[in-house]
Amino acid sequence: MTPEPSTLCVPPPTAPRRTISTKAPRPPAHLFRTLRPLAGDNSKATWLCLPKKVEHGALNESAKEDSVGEVVYRALQTGKVSTLQLQDLRILPQLFIVKTHRTPSKLRHESDILERLHHKEGCDESGSFVGSCVVRQQITRAPESSWWVLRPVFGTTLQRFGEISMASNEPVPSWLVWHLFLCLLKTLEFLHARGVAHNNINSENTMLNLYPPRGKHQFRDYPDIVLVDFDNAGSLTDEAAMGDIRNVLTVVQDVVQKWSDLAMLSQYLDAESENNDPLAILERDLKKMQQGSTSTNLQPVKDKWSAIATANREKGPLKLPARILQKAHDDLAREEELHGASSVVLKFSTK
Numbered sequence: 520m521t522p523e524p525s526t527l528c529v530p531p532p533t534a535p536r537r538t539i540s541t542k543a544p545r546p547p548a549h550l551f552r553t554l555r556p557l558a559g560d561n562s563k564a565t566w567l568c569l570p571k572k573v574e575h576g577a578l579n580e581s582a583k584e585d586s587v588g589e590v591v592y593r594a595l596q597t598g599k600v601s602t603l604q605l606q607d608l609r610i611l612p613q614l615f616i617v618k619t620h621r622t623p624s625k626l627r628h629e630s631d632i633l634e635r636l637h638h639k640e641g642c643d644e645s646g647s648f649v650g651s652c653v654v655r656q657q658i659t660r661a662p663e664s665s666w667w668v669l670r671p672v673f674g675t676t677l678q679r680f681g682e683i684s685m686a687s688n689e690p691v692p693s694w695l696v697w698h699l700f701l702c703l704l705k706t707l708e709f710l711h712a713r714g715v716a717h718n719n720i721n722s723e724n725t726m727l728n729l730y731p732p733r734g735k736h737q738f739r740d741y742p743d744i745v746l747v748d749f750d751n752a753g754s755l756t757d758e759a760a761m762g763d764i765r766n767v768l769t770v771v772q773d774v775v776q777k778w779s780d781l782a783m784l785s786q787y788l789d790a791e792s793e794n795n796d797p798l799a800i801l802e803r804d805l806k807k808m809q810q811g812s813t814s815t816n817l818q819p820v821k822d823k824w825s826a827i828a829t830a831n832r833e834k835g836p837l838k839l840p841a842r843i844l845q846k847a848h849d850d851l852a853r854e855e856e857l858h859g860a861s862s863v864v865l866k867f868s869t870k
Contacts, residue, residue: 539564544662546617553617554856563620563750567671567851569613591673591730599841600848607857614852616651616669623665625750627658630667632752636713642670646732648709650747674729674742675849677770678722681778683846690780693798694835695741695843697828699774700801702737702744703767704817704825710746711816716759719751720766722773727847738832740839742847761813768805768820775802797831 541559551568558565591612595601601608620626630653637645642652656667675683677699684691691699703725710717717724727742737743753759776782781798801824808820 543621544619544665546619546666547664551617554852557616557851558748562622563618563625565669566617566619568615568617569610594730594734595673595848600844601850603850603852603854603857607854610857611673611850611852614671615654616671617666618669619662619666620750621662623658623660623662626656626665626667629750629752630656630658632715632749636710636715636749643732643735645709646728646745647735647737647743648706648745649749650726650728650745671851672726672728672730672745672747673849673851674727674847676723677725677727677744677774679849680727680847681722681774684778685783687842687846689842689846690783691774691778692780692835692843693796694832696771696774696779696781696798697832698738698741698835699744700771701825701828701832703770704821705737706744706746707763707767708817711755711760711763714755715752716755716763717746717749717752717766718759718762719748720746720763720770722770724748725770729844729847739835739837741835742839757815760815764815764817764820765809765813768809772802772805772809775799797827801827 539556539559541556541564542561543559543564546553546566546568550571551566552571554567554569556564557567592609595608595611601611603611618626618629633649633651633653636649637652646652650672651669653667653669658665658667681691707717707720724747726745726747728745729742731737731743775798779798781794781796781802785794804823814820
């Protein structure tokens with residue numbers, strides 16, 4: 520019998536995946552079954568991988584109910600957002616991300632930053648703000664034998680989410696923009712309270728996480744907003760703090776101007792008319808903040824906008840609509856990439 524697909528309906532249009540070209544070392548073939556690069560440049564790359572042999576058709580029975588693998592599988596099974604067949608859906612929690620770099624010391628630096636962010640609370644707490652924990656690593660003097668393994672985030676980048684939303688003629692609703700705004704403020708506070716500056720916050724390094732550790736969302740079942748790609752991160756200074764804040768304000772401006780329902784409405788407004796929608800006022804205020812001197816902390820932004828943002832987010836639905844779930848979710852692997860897998864002999868912890 521042919522397995523039924525797990526989708527609720529035809530998925531929304533998607534922005535085409537970019538072809539990734541990288542000169543970074545590939546993950547060692549004796550350890551990893553590399554599916555494809557997810558991102559990369561001449562120096563570094565992140566790769567979508569499976570263990571050398573994978574379990575096909577069933578999760579590890581010894582996995583705890585609150586493990587990341589179980590959380591992801593249950594959410595995918597009940598959420599009906601995946602485009603994969605059910606038999607392939609069970610393989611998704613076995614996927615992981617391998618990062619390599621032509622300069623191993625860069626890998627060690629980023630690993631140390633992630634350990635610093637995740638160590639105190641553990642991934643259950645920090646996973647609401649930072650994309651991934653390093654679950655295994657090997658760093659030597661040789662680039663070919665240096666790598667570390669991350670748990671994947673089965674969500675889109677903010678950039679891709681915005682592009683998909685506009686391609687489907689379904690812009691990001693205002694209540695979700697306010698949610699993104701509030702989450703970004705909390706995420707940046709989390710980093711800076713631990714003495715870390717990201718130094719490269721943008722819509723490509725910001726991800727929507729529908730499946731937080733233990734399934735505990737920050738607000739309702741709305742996606743958590745997490746930062747990834749910490750290879751430029753460093754210790755917090757006044758200058759770095761101001762840079763991070765400016766970058767967060769720019770990301771929020773981009774969402775409002777390019778992908779929100781306000782952006783679509785603006786196409787039909789007189790260019791000289793002033794829109795008094797709260798989002799439009801926020802966008803103008805953020806622009807003024809960018810043009811003036813930026814504070815070294817977020818308190819001025821919070822004092823002026825947190826209550827307004829919270830009230831407008833509350834206007835959103837109690838449950839995230841299915842169409843937004845579909846756009847925010849990413850299977851990462853394609854059906855043809857998962858076929859042909861056999862029994863597991865190598866596993867990495869996903870707890």
